[in-house]
Every structure is written in C-alpha cells, then in structure tokens.
Amino acid sequence: MARHHLINGVQVAFTAAEETARDNEEAAWAAGAFDRAIAEVRSKRNRLLAETDFHGMSDNTMASDMTTYRQNLRDITNGVTTQSHIDAISWPTKP
Numbered sequence: 732m733a734r735h736h737l738i739n740g741v742q743v744a745f746t747a748a749e750e751t752a753r754d755n756e757e758a759a760w761a762a763g764a765f766d767r768a769i770a771e772v773r774s775k776r777n778r779l780l781a782e783t784d785f786h787g788m789s790d791n792t793m794a795s796d797m798t799t800y801r802q803n804l805r806d807i808t809n810g811v812t813t814q815s816h817i818d819a820i821s822w823p824t825k826p
Contacts, residue, residue, distance in 0.1 A: 733745065733750075734749070734750060736749075764814065765813070765814055765817070768814060769808065769811065772807065772808060772811070772820060773808060775822075776804050776808070779804055779822075779825070780801060780805070782825075783800070783801060783825070786801075787801075794826065796826040799823075800823050800825060800826055807820060807823075
C-alpha cells in the first residue's frame with residue numbers, strides 16, 4: 732500500500748526513501764510497545780503503593796493483609812518479560 736502526502740491539497744506518493752523512513756519509524760514504535768506497557772504497569776503499581784504508604788508510618792501498625800497486599804504489588808513485575816505476561820497481570824485487591 733502506497734502512502735501519500737498532501738502538498739498544497741494534492742496527494743503526492745511517498746518516495747522510496749520516505750517509505751523506508753516511515754517503515755523504520757513504525758518498526759521502532761512497535762519494538763517499544765513492551766517498554767511502554769511495562770512502564771504503565773509500574774506507574775499504576777507505584778500509585779497504588781503510594782495510596783497505602785501511610786499504613787507503614789512509625790506510629791501505625793500495619794495489618795498483615797495490608798503487608799501482603801503491598802508485597803504483592805511490589806512483586807507484580809517479577810517474571811514479566813512479554814506483552815502476554817502484562818496482559819495476564821492480576822492486580823491484588825486492596826484490603
């Protein structure tokens with residue numbers, strides 16, 4: 732499928748060099764999909780941990796179910812190396 736530019740309202744086909752450059756851009760984007768997805772998982776994990784940080788303050792005794800929940804969050808990326816692993820993540824339920 733040929734790609735086109737709109738130049739002054741006229742469709743102009745990509746040159747071979749432009750096609751190659753665009754193919755390379757799309758390949759680079761696809762190659763970074765896992766990195767973007769795992770960054771999103773880590774961001775969510777960090778947000779959920781931050782929501783429960785007050786349970787770990789020195790004047791507060793953390794319940795064992797909260798300790799388990801927080802540990803499960805910290806471990807959520809262990810062994811995650813593919814997109815299918817990310818898709819299979821089961822987030823723990825906050826006690």
